Amino acid sequence: MTAVKLTILGKVQGVGYRRWFAQYAVALGLKGYVMNLDSGAVEALLLGDDGAVAELVNRAKVGPSDAAVTDVVIVELASEQQIFTDFQIRRE
Template sequence: MALQARLTITGRVQGVGYRDWVMTMARRLGLSGWVRNRTDGAVEALIVGDDNAVGEMIDACRRGPTMARVDNVDIEPVDLDVLPQGFTQLPTA
């Protein structure tokens, strides 16, 4: 069974390439899900994959890309009935 988590990343994470970086990392790790900016300045991501890959992604999100400053990564387990295919970028919500 795939591990599923919703991440909310706060700090200086918009306007610094964070979403593109998440997409690159997620695809490299073989994860599925999505990433989007939020209107409150955070970045939100849903990640689905094997335990090791999800763990690596969470660790990577805590560091972020060079131009970002990550203050916090909130992790919420989720249990979706229908799992996403591939990894996409969603519109701001």
């Protein structure tokens, strides 16, 4: 199991990024959340199979067609401390 927190920078709000991200997370069987930040970035926490997490991290670097991702900051977390039962789109 892998747990990571992502901060996705660029034009990522108002372009359907959270919904797009959540669809991939659910399809890959991941748990966690995605949410907008006041800074204009998007934050996501992913918990799941190493390969599935790696795949979504790579997809996050591109995003949906209307997004313009400039950077993805990745912080590895202790997976045993992260408890989620599903994947959620969080509202601020």
